[in-house]
Each structure stands twice: as C-alpha cells, then as structure tokens.
Amino acid sequence: MREVEEKSLLEKPIGVFDSGMGGLTVVREIMRQIPNERLVYFGDTARLPYGSKSRETITRFSRQIVRFLETMDVKAIVVACNTASAYALDTLEQEIGLPIIGVIKPGAKVAARTTRNGQIGVIGTAATIGSGIYTTYIRQIRPEVRVTGKACPLFVPLVEEGLWQDPVTDEIAMRYLSGLIDTGIDTLILGCTHYPLIRSTVGRIMGDHVTLVNPAYETARELKELLMEKGLFNPVPPALGSNKYRFFVSDGAEQFLHFANSIIKYGILSAKVINIEEY
Numbered sequence: 001m002r003e004v005e006e007k008s009l010l011e012k013p014i015g016v017f018d019s020g021m022g023g024l025t026v027v028r029e030i031m032r033q034i035p036n037e038r039l040v041y042f043g044d045t046a047r048l049p050y051g052s053k054s055r056e057t058i059t060r061f062s063r064q065i066v067r068f069l070e071t072m073d074v075k076a077i078v079v080a081c082n083t084a085s086a087y088a089l090d091t092l093e094q095e096i097g098l099p100i101i102g103v104i105k106p107g108a109k110v111a112a113r114t115t116r117n118g119q120i121g122v123i124g125t126a127a128t129i130g131s132g133i134y135t136t137y138i139r140q141i142r143p144e145v146r147v148t149g150k151a152c153p154l155f156v157p158l159v160e161e162g163l164w165q166d167p168v169t170d171e172i173a174m175r176y177l178s179g180l181i182d183t184g185i186d187t188l189i190l191g192c193t194h195y196p197l198i199r200s201t202v203g204r205i206m207g208d209h210v211t212l213v214n215p216a217y218e219t220a221r222e223l224k225e226l227l228m229e230k231g232l233f234n235p236v237p238p239a240l241g242s243n244k245y246r247f248f249v250s251d252g253a254e255q256f257l258h259f260a261n262s263i264i265k266y267g268i269l270s271a272k273v274i275n276i277e278e279y
C-alpha cells in the first residue's frame with residue numbers, strides 16, 4: 001500500500017507558470033533535463049504583461065495561479081516568470097506547503113560564475129529591474145561585482161506578437177541595449193523568460209564578447225536537485241496516453257498553441273482556457 005502511495009506521489013505533475021508563453025522556454029529545458037516528469041503549464045495570457053504591474057497585483061495573480069495548480073494536484077511548482085519570482089515568490093513560499101522555485105536565484109548564480117571582468121548586465125521587465133533582486137543575489141555570491149540593469153518593456157509584447165526576427169525588434173533592441181554596451185559588461189542575464197526567444201537579436205547587438213545567460217537551464221537543474229532531495233523525482237516514464245504535458249491559459253488558446261508548437265518540438269495538441277479569476 002505504502003509503495004503504491006509513493007509511486008502515485010512521484011507520478012504527480014509539476015506545475016509551471018508564467019504571465020504568457022515566455023515560461024515555455026523554461027518548460028523546454030525541464031522536458032530536456034527531466035523527461036519523466038509530467039507537467040501542467042499555465043500562461044496568464046489574459047492579464048499579461050506582469051512587468052508593468054505592482055507587487056500587490058503580481059502577488060494576487062500568482063496566488064490565484066498557485067491555487068489553480070493545486071487543484072491539478074501538482075507535487076511542486078516552478079515560477080517560470082522573473083517578475084513573479086521577484087515580487088511574489090517569498091510570499092508564496094511562506095503560504096504553500098509544496099516545494100516551489102523561481103528563476104532568479106539560478107540565473108544570478110550562473111552569471112556570478114560566468115563573469116570574468118566583474119561587470120554583469122541584466123535585462124528584464126520594469127518590475128524585475130526595479131526590484132533590484134538580481135543585484136542583491138549576485139552580490140551575495142560576489143560582493144565586488146557591478147550589476148547594471150535595463151528595463152526593456154517592449155520586448156514582451158514583441159515576443160508575444162511573434163516578432164522574434166523582425167526589423168522592429170532590431171530597432172527597439174538597439175535603443176535598449178546601446179547604453180549597456182558602453183558599460184563594458186561581459187555577461188548579460190536574459191532576466192525575463194520571454195527573452196530567450198529573441199536571443200539571436202540580443203546576441204548580435206551585444207557582440208561575441210558578451211555571454212548571454214538564460215536562467216532556464218540552471219532552473220531545470222535545480223528543480224531536479226530539489227525533487228531528488230524531497231524524494232519526489234520520478235525515475236520512470238509515465239504510461240503512454242497519460243496526458244504527460246497539459247497546457248492552460250486565461251485567453252487566446254489558439255495563438256498560444258501556435259507559438260507553443262514553435263518553441264517546443266513536442267506536438268502540443270491543445271491548450272485549455274480557464275477563468276483564473278475564479279481561483
């Protein structure tokens with residue numbers, strides 16, 4: 001009986017959320033690194049962007065999403081959104097009884113390890129940059145490092161519009177990033193889960209001498225460690241047809257599906273719209 005209970009615990013899904021489709025860049029990495037895990041993804045497409053909203057609003061939205069994920073019987077939660085990680089993670093950690101991780105600490109760790117000249121740049125939403133949270137975490141690891149943040153509020157709508165390779169995106173990226181080039185950074189954190197989708201544009205503008213850090217890889221690695229530590233890691237693939245990956249949004253399922261399939265080469269067949277305000 002005990003064995004059966006333990007097995008069904010391991011088979012429970014991991015809940016992952018973001019304000020939209022950006023969190024899929026984290027999902028992609030989780031699928032790669034821990035392929036036996038089942039996932040439930042929620043993208044808050046009706047209320048995006050989070051990056052221009054207040055701490056209170058972001059926390060309220062994140063709480064509702066966590067309540068929804070709890071109804072899906074998840075065994076752990078990944079906040080695949082820098083903005084929600086910056087503003088709501090501490091509160092969520094205190095309120096829920098499940099293991100939960102965000103993307104900022106893992107990203108800060110990699111950047112602190114990566115820089116050679118001690119100059120790191122961070123790009124993110126206005127909320128993430130305004131919180132100064134990357135600077136705080138990086139300085140806890142390497143107090144001598146200088147961190148320069150730059151909010152890039154138009155990147156999220158450009159990504160959600162699918163303008164990943166477009167002259168408009170180039171033009172806006174140029175404006176946002178030129179000041180960062182002058183600071184002499186050798187490492188740049190993509191501090192918003194939408195930004196890996198315009199990585200090539202950012203990389204081209206910053207030049208080869210700047211290493212781009214995508215926190216997704218390290219987040220998936222730390223998630224694996226956390227699951228192992230808590231005895232929640234699933235060592236066997238779930239049975240075929242067991243709905244391994246499930247996707248939910250608060251609006252625009254068709255558009256989400258279209259983009260999800262260009263980010264994740266898995267063949268996602270459906271995304272269900274739910275009313276998140278009910279949670």
Ligand code: DGL
Nearest residue numbers: 019049050051082083193
């Ligand atoms: N993808 C989210 C992040 O990582 C934010 C996008 C938004 O502004 O909603 O910060």
